[in-house]
């Protein structure tokens with residue numbers, strides 16, 4: 001990848017020199033654009049279309065591909081505010097463009113009104129056409145009060161650019177009509193267009209995307225010099241409260257010593273201590289057949305010894321096309337018999353690791369923090385870090401514990417319901 005320098009805040013990187021007028025179809029071309037509010041730069045063959053860049057190079061798999069001939073509309077995205085078939089646009093045609101995909105429309109916790117309406121009106125079954133339907137209907141209604149003033153009887157023709165093989169269209173049309181009726185002043189804008197890290201699925205040299213936070217793509221991007229606060233909605237949040245037998249001052253002594261703290265992190269390895277309370281490290285996680293080895297930076301950005309609090313930002317990427325960022329707050333409080341250690345973390349996942357889903361990512365992360373707390377306790381009590389395995393945590397163990405925890409959590413509720421009948 002050729003990195004593009006001189007990034008404009010919030011927009012695509014500025015190109016240092018003009019692009020050649022003609023290139024061969026297979027020749028790599030640098031393309032800079034803004035996708036869902038994040039400036040990205042990719043280096044791709046000239047013949048690659050926008051949908052493949054979104055899906056394979058930026059990990060935005062919400063844009064679906066059906067016909068790849070401009071017929072089905074599944075791949076519809078917004079380019080500079082207008083609906084476009086991403087399978088019919090070469091990526092190089094999008095130099096400097098503002099692209100919004102279905103991921104930019106909203107999040108599971110903060111859905112756009114169109115997404116809410118599709119759900120409420122059963123406007124999807126298999127969901128394959130849904131991203132195209134959402135982006136097409138967004139384009140249709142997005143013209144201020146005139147856009148949402150559309151008459152319901154116009155919708156069948158206006159929405160005919162995207163094909164659905166499941167629903168019979170009635171739920172889809174009802175959803176769009178509902179949103180139009182409830183927003184006479186105009187359609188609300190996208191809700192998830194904040195800077196974030198974008199990493200493709202395939203990894204390797206063809207993947208070349210960077211978010212505003214500067215998290216590296218694998219292989220050919222120099223590690224970032226500093227760790228930034230992640231932006232946008234997290235993939236998962238974790239809150240773990242652990243009761244430790246060690247006194248709070250001994251627990252804090254472990255947290256305040258990054259070498260010992262890193263040894264308490266399951267599967268983590270401290271590689272280098274850098275100026276500015278920064279640390280370069282590696283962390284390995286195995287989930288079933290998938291083994292992820294992240295390398296990146298961590299930085300202590302807040303440290304309050306009197307209150308035994310600290311905040312750590314971390315970011316890393318693995319060679320398989322996954323990237324993580326974390327905003328972690330640790331707080332040790334004195335408690336009868338020892339210490340309560342609280343770990344609150346926001347996790348931001350992209351690329352392959354994001355495919356595990358927020359629930360599994362949250363549960364596994366929670367388990368890792370519990371292991372971390374146990375290791376902190378042992379280190380605080382014994383003065384040595386001995387208990388955390390050097391290798392990756394066992395995925396099987398994690399998943400078995402996870403299933404057990406879910407079953408335990410389910411049983412009392414089941415019994416309670418049964419008893420009330």
Ligand code: FES
Nearest residue numbers: 066068070073087
């Ligand atoms: S995949 Fe683009 S129109 Fe069918």
Ligand code: FES
Nearest residue numbers: 125129164165166
């Ligand atoms: S919901 Fe299955 S194709 Fe539309």
